[in-house]
Amino acid sequence: MDISKIESIIRENGYEDFRWLSGVDVAVCQWPRFKCMFGCSTYGKKGTCPPSVPSIEECRKFFNEYEQIAVIHIRGKLDNPEDRKEWSRKTNINLLKLEKAAFLSGHPKAFLLFMDECRICDECPGNRIECKNLHLSRPCPEALGVDVFSTVRKLGYPIEVLTDYQQEMNRYSFLMIE
Numbered sequence: 001m002d003i004s005k006i007e008s009i010i011r012e013n014g015y016e017d018f019r020w021l022s023g024v025d026v027a028v029c030q031w032p033r034f035k036c037m038f039g040c041s042t043y044g045k046k047g048t049c050p051p052s053v054p055s056i057e058e059c060r061k062f063f064n065e066y067e068q069i070a071v072i073h074i075r076g077k078l079d080n081p082e083d084r085k086e087w088s089r090k091t092n093i094n095l096l097k098l099e100k101a102a103f104l105s106g107h108p109k110a111f112l113l114f115m116d117e118c119r120i121c122d123e124c125p126g127n128r129i130e131c132k133n134l135h136l137s138r139p140c141p142e143a144l145g146v147d148v149f150s151t152v153r154k155l156g157y158p159i160e161v162l163t164d165y166q167q168e169m170n171r172y173s174f175l176m177i178e
């Protein structure tokens with residue numbers, strides 16, 4: 001694979017901070033799924049979140065099929081917490097350009113994981129079948145059982161539990177290539 005070509009695509013779309021990871025090194029665990037099921041207010045309300053996603057076992061197999069994943073680091077600090085939804089929506093839509101460009105450059109397996117839950121639409125029916133933007137919707141790593149904390153720390157990236165909205169967010173999008 002021509003890594004430099006993919007790296008150019010990522011940079012051309014405004015992302016300078018990314019590192020490469022193999023799918024076998026992605027920590028896929030049961031605990032993120034349990035956190036989705038018990039305690040998350042959007043459980044069952046997003047078409048790209050549990051329970052509208054594959055099992056943890058299937059997710060593990062999915063990541064194992066990729067040897068090259070670009071983990072893209074996105075920082076965000078918003079003065080108004082209400083702005084987070086729109087920031088996520090715009091960022092995720094922009095990130096989709098990477099998947100399209102990678103695909104068109106000869107990588108049929110190219111697949112993007114959003115840096116946050118899908119917020120493309122104001123109202124979400126909460127399942128795959130009735131999704132209003134099937135061609136745009138993608139899951140985030142957490143929805144596929146990824147322990148993002150331990151996964152990105154393997155790469156030396158920062159990530160902490162945030163305790164208030166004044167702290168900077170460190171979000172991560174995965175561009176799955178080969």
Ligand code: SF4
Pocket residue numbers: 046047048118119120121122123124125126130131132133134136137138
């Ligand atoms: S694209 Fe819209 S309808 Fe589909 S999962 Fe995302 S928010 Fe829900």
